[in-house]
Amino acid sequence: MEWAGKHTDPVVESLNQPDGPVVRRPNNWSLWLLLIPFVATLVPPFYNRVNPTIGGLPFFDWYLLVWVVVTAAILTTVYTLRRPRSGPGENRTGQA
Amino acid sequence: MIATIKASQLAVFAILFGGITVVGFAAARWRRGNLAELTEWGLGGRRFGTFVTWYLLGGDLYTAYTFVAVPALVFGKGAFGLFALPYTIIVFPVIYVVMPKLWQVSRNRGYVTASDFVKERFDSPLLAGLVGITGIVALIPYIALQIYGIEVSIAEMGIPVDASLTVAFVVLVIFTAVSGLRAPTLIAAIKDTLIWITVLVAVIYLPIRLGGYGFIFHHVPAAQLTLPPKLFNGYWTYALGSALFLFLYPHSITGTLSASSKRAVERNAAILPFYSILLGLIALLGYFALAAGIHPSKAYGANSIVPALFEKFFPGPFAGFAFAAISIGALVPAAIMSVSAANVFSRNIWHQYIRPQGSAREEANVAKVVSAIIKFGALAFILAVTTQYVLYFQTAGGAWILQTLPAVFLAVWFGWMDRWATIAGWAVGIGWTTYLLVEEGFKTSTYSFGFLGHLTIFLGLPPLIANLIVAFGGTALLRALGVRRQPSYGPAEFEVDRPAAVAPPS
Numbered sequence: 001m002e003w004a005g006k007h008t009d010p011v012v013e014s015l016n017q018p019d020g021p022v023v024r025r026p027n028n029w030s031l032w033l034l035l036i037p038f039v040a041t042l043v044p045p046f047y048n049r050v051n052p053t054i055g056g057l058p059f060f061d062w063y064l065l066v067w068v069v070v071t072a073a074i075l076t077t078v079y080t081l082r083r084p085r086s087g088p089g090e091n092r093t094g095q096a
Numbered sequence: 097m098i099a100t101i102k103a104s105q106l107a108v109f110a111i112l113f114g115g116i117t118v119v120g121f122a123a124a125r126w127r128r129g130n131l132a133e134l135t136e137w138g139l140g141g142r143r144f145g146t147f148v149t150w151y152l153l154g155g156d157l158y159t160a161y162t163f164v165a166v167p168a169l170v171f172g173k174g175a176f177g178l179f180a181l182p183y184t185i186i187v188f189p190v191i192y193v194v195m196p197k198l199w200q201v202s203r204n205r206g207y208v209t210a211s212d213f214v215k216e217r218f219d220s221p222l223l224a225g226l227v228g229i230t231g232i233v234a235l236i237p238y239i240a241l242q243i244y245g246i247e248v249s250i251a252e253m254g255i256p257v258d259a260s261l262t263v264a265f266v267v268l269v270i271f272t273a274v275s276g277l278r279a280p281t282l283i284a285a286i287k288d289t290l291i292w293i294t295v296l297v298a299v300i301y302l303p304i305r306l307g308g309y310g311f312i313f314h315h316v317p318a319a320q321l322t323l324p325p326k327l328f329n330g331y332w333t334y335a336l337g338s339a340l341f342l343f344l345y346p347h348s349i350t351g352t353l354s355a356s357s358k359r360a361v362e363r364n365a366a367i368l369p370f371y372s373i374l375l376g377l378i379a380l381l382g383y384f385a386l387a388a389g390i391h392p393s394k395a396y397g398a399n400s401i402v403p404a405l406f407e408k409f410f411p412g413p414f415a416g417f418a419f420a421a422i423s424i425g426a427l428v429p430a431a432i433m434s435v436s437a438a439n440v441f442s443r444n445i446w447h448q449y450i451r452p453q454g455s456a457r458e459e460a461n462v463a464k465v466v467s468a469i470i471k472f473g474a475l476a477f478i479l480a481v482t483t484q485y486v487l488y489f490q491t492a493g494g495a496w497i498l499q500t501l502p503a504v505f506l507a508v509w510f511g512w513m514d515r516w517a518t519i520a521g522w523a524v525g526i527g528w529t530t531y532l533l534v535e536e537g538f539k540t541s542t543y544s545f546g547f548l549g550h551l552t553i554f555l556g557l558p559p560l561i562a563n564l565i566v567a568f569g570g571t572a573l574l575r576a577l578g579v580r581r582q583p584s585y586g587p588a589e590f591e592v593d594r595p596a597a598v599a600p601p602s
């Protein structure tokens with residue numbers, strides 16, 4: 001395969017001026033939601049205990065397993081919020 | 097360790113292992129492409145959809161680290177070993193924020209490795225080469241961890257370890273050379289099935305045999321079930337550091353770039369966490385082994401407890417099934433890791449510096465040879481480093497690869513970083529990390545930093561902070577001195593398909 005060439009495509013170049021117009025990226029604010037799992041799981045005092053247990057499983061363990069599911073839900077939410085609202089095409093974001 | 101060979105157990109193991117070998121060779125014919133080209137051999141032609149990407153990445157990321165190393169750490173150090181859960185939770189937000197953009201720019205510009213991206217983003221073949229070498233070196237201990245995982249399973253069956261490991265190793269070397277990324281991708285589907293069956297049986301059947309979850313956790317020393325406050329900082333720094341470095345590893349990037357669309361990558365960030373449930377359940381096996389009174393073997397220590405647990409409680413043939421699951425579960429990522437490290441060498445070292453005029457066929461051939469050499473490097477690493485907890489193989493490589501975060505992840509979002517400042521940051525980060533790892537003899541990745549009030553934490557993070565300070569401070573300084581930034585490209589390249597994109601082979 002050839003090296004992908006230098007910046008030769010005029011259409012892309014027009015989109016790509018470093019200080020030029022930015023393609024609109026929808027709902028980047030929703031990315032802040034992704035900080036929630038960090039806070040919930042990186043601060044052990046929140047869950048560093050054995051009780052209450054579920055079916056014998058200590059709180060420490062099931063709390064983290066629940067957060068796996070919650071994190072998947074948060075990611076799905078963010079994915080849905082950021083999807084382009086109109087326009088065809090797999091990879092389009094912003095104006096089509 | 098007294099182990100007797102059980103015929104039925106060995107038969108099941110041999111049939112499964114032989115079966116995946118056949119699949120590995122047959123994979124060359126799957127979704128046929130020209131395997132003499134690196135995009136085909138090393139990236140499966142960039143056309144795996146959401147679902148194939150899901151199990152490829154699952155097979156790629158959930159390795160002997162998950163099946164052997166994490167339960168071993170839980171067995172030995174209790175809740176501290178569960179840092180793997182926060183790690184495999186917060187890694188997905190990290191992926192979501194960075195990888196879809198990296199996929200898009202790679203598709204638009206035909207990148208196969210992170211170094212390809214770095215080379216054009218910073219207009220710096222030097223930085224690209226440094227990132228490439230870091231990736232290759234960092235993968236060696238991680239591949240070593242996989243081979244170790246196969247070794248503990250084989251040892252538990254009581255068959256001659258050296259001979260059988262050699263066979264497994266040769267199989268791995270040959271089928272990656274023949275089929276490239278296609279082999280581990282197809283086998284990943286089989287691996288997932290074997291692993292899920294093994295784990296579900298383990299977390300249902302073993303508690304029944306042992307007297308229920310309540311009984312198990314009642315028999316684990318209470319101190320092991322929670323985290324002593326002095327380990328808090330180690331716990332969260334390991335989790336955060338691991339989440340930041342996992343997708344800097346070349347094999348993670350290879351797995352991601354082989355997806356067919358940006359949306360497939362985004363969707364995967366949301367569905368991959370389900371493998372983390374699996375990881376959490378496997379981690380609990382460390383507690384099961386404590387409750388069941390499993391004794392660590394002399395040769396492998398705590399790293400042997402999962403195979404020992406299966407050997408003790410599973411019926412012979414199913415234990416053979418479980419050992420095959422662990423071995424194949426280690427073989428798949430080892431193959432992807434060596435393919436990806438070979439991609440990096442071939443494109444960013446060989447093609448860049450040694451023979452720029454070489455043909456595409458030569459580039460792919462070099463990759464095939466290098467993928468074999470790297471595996472031997474991993475084997476040598478195992479012989480050179482003896483460790484109490486094999487988990488630290490992964491974090492050692494991780495501490496190195498973490499130092500490429502500014503050049504790869506941050507460059508996806510920010511175009512203003514200066515190449516020389518980023519190179520200087522890398523040098524500081526790598527130098528400090530290497531010093532610390534050598535001082536610890538690679539036996540652990542924990543370090544007590546005296547100047548931080550004896551904070552005992554994952555040793556990769558302070559070098560990363562120094563790295564960032566140099567990269568940012570250096571950029572500000574160079575701009576203040578009037579040095580202009582290198583040519584780069586704008587944000588659109590990360591967002592939309594290029595009108596005349598480097599077309600995927602059809």
